[in-house]
Amino acid sequence: MSNKKKNLDIIKHLQDHRSIRQFTNEKIPKEDIEQIILSAQAAPSSSHGQAYSVICVTEEEKKSKLAEYAGGQQQVENCSHFFVFCADLHRLEKIARRSNINMKEPLDSTEMFLIATVDATIVAQNTAVAAEALGLGIVYIGGLRNNPDKVSDLLKLPYRCYPVFGMCIGYPDSKNIPEKKPRLPHKAVFYKNEYLNFEKTLTYIEEYDEIMKTYYEKRTNGKRSDTWSETMIDKRKIPRRLHLKSFLKDRGFPLI
Ligand SMILES: Cc1cc2nc3c(=O)[nH]c(=O)nc-3n(C[C@H](O)[C@H](O)[C@H](O)COP(=O)(O)O)c2cc1C
Known part of the structure; x- marks a missing residue:
């Protein structure tokens, strides 16, 4: 990483953000999704714990159910890819159990809840910035928390993993850019x-x-x-x- 050169494109790009709720039908190519994932995963995380999981939903039926669970938000259905960002302590509990260590007490703590929620949120914002850099539009969907049980069941989220919010990603409909x-x-x-x-x-x-x-x-x-x-x-x-x-x-x- 260069430590002298200012990347003003990134600054301009960050300051140009707006949520996009109308998308074209075009699907995001696989290579771009890969770049988004790599950028998302480059996010820092507390103690390098990476206490998050991201579910990328492309199945139309699932997107339409999620749109309904989010309170009838059509953009969830109409976007190319819908990402669900989860705070995830499941992996940690499992690896500890494999080493015969019971993590119940620490994992039950408010601190660990915050760590996982913050990790998931930082990954989400990296996702947003990367997607926008590739010419895509995004909107966060906190509406998933209207029906977190149904969302968790649909996506088969395990114990100690919850959906913090979702994010619609797709090509902005040029006629409807706010x-x-x-x-x-x-x-x-x-x-x-x-x-x-x-x-x-x-x-x-x-x-x-x-x-x-x-x-x-x-x-x-x-x-x-x-x-x-x-x-x-x-x-x-x-x-x-x-x-x-x-x-x-x-x-x-x-x-x-
Ligand atoms: C955590 C979070 C949850 C959000 N949930 C929704 C949502 O469910 N539906 C929606 O249309 N916009 C949602 N938004 C988008 C905000 O309404 C939007 O970011 C805010 O109004 C600022 O507008 P801008 O992003 O266009 O600058 C959410 C944003 C965040 C950060």
């Missing part, structure tokens, strides 16, 4: 040396609310004109997916 979604002003989220108190970030948030309001007005031809603050409060004011607590416990993530 504008880049504006982010919070960096001063509202990146702080120097210490946390900036809320009163100081409020003006940036207010500024952003207006930007997002205009963004949604334009994107929806005036059908939507909510601010970012309103959207977030509305989305988060009711607890969601409360089934996850018992799902995770049953699947080997009791979070002790």
